[in-house]
Amino acid sequence: xxxxxEIRNRFQNDRFAMEVTGITIDSAAPGKAVCxxxxxxxxxxxxxVPMGGVIFTLADFVCAIAANGCSGRNIVSQNVSITxxxxxxxxxxxxxxxxxxxxxxxxxxxxxxxxxxxxxxAHATVNGYAIG
Numbered sequence: 130x131x132x133x134x135e136i137r138n139r140f141q142n143d144r145f146a147m148e149v150t151g152i153t154i155d156s157a158a159p160g161k162a163v164c165x166x167x168x169x170x171x172x173x174x175x176x177x178v179p180m181g182g183v184i185f186t187l188a189d190f191v192c193a194i195a196a197n198g199c200s201g202r203n204i205v206s207q208n209v210s211i212t213x214x215x216x217x218x219x220x221x222x223x224x225x226x227x228x229x230x231x232x233x234x235x236x237x238x239x240x241x242x243x244x245x246x247x248x249x250x251a252h253a254t255v256n257g258y259a260i261g
Contacts, residue, residue, distance in 0.1 A: 133157060136198040146190040150183060154194055160228035162194035168220050178216035179250075184242055185211055187224045188253035192238040195226035196257050204236055204257040211253040219244035226255075234259050 131139070136157045146152045150172070155163040166172070166187050174180045189209055196204040226240040236257040242250045 130159070130199050136194065139198070140194065143190070143193075146186055150186055152187055152190055154198075155223075157194050157198040159199045160195055160231070162191050162198055162226045164191040164194060164224050166222045166224075168217065168222060176216075179222065181211075181213060184213065184222065184251050185209070185253070187222055188226075188240040188242055188251060189255065191224040191226040191240050192253070192255040192257070195228060195238055196231075196236060196255075202259055203261045204259050206255055207235070207258040208256040209253060211251055213251050214249050216248075217244040217250050218248045219246040221245040222250065229254075 137154050141147055150166060152164050152166050155165050164187060168179055172179050172183045188211055189206060222242055222244055224240050224242045226238055229237040229239055238255045238257060240253045244250060
């Protein structure tokens with residue numbers, strides 16, 4: 130099983146998540162992952178809360194880490210559903226993903242996004258498809 134540094138190196142080419150938004154991979158285990166994002170002014174919308182696209186990217190990316198980080202498989206998002214529950218009150222978003230079901234060609238992952246104050250910001254489900 131790859132260690133955390135090997136997983137970070139594997140995903141460094143996901144430049145939108147890692148470089149543009151600034152997401153950090155905090156932990157990864159088979160079927161599980163935690164990523165975080167320090168909120169900056171560039172992440173905010175006109176209402177001064179994190180843009181939905183930033184939260185979506187964090188949820189999608191943490192599921193990608195959970196699905197691919199330790200498995201050696203290539204699972205891509207086939208369908209993503211996200212529900213925004215509350216605006217973040219803190220300055221840090223933390224996303225946790227876990228595998229709900231993984232089959233031969235499809236998988237279902239869930240991600241919960243909270244801020245460091247415990248505000249439940251969003252819930253996402255990701256249907257994945259194994260390629261290759």
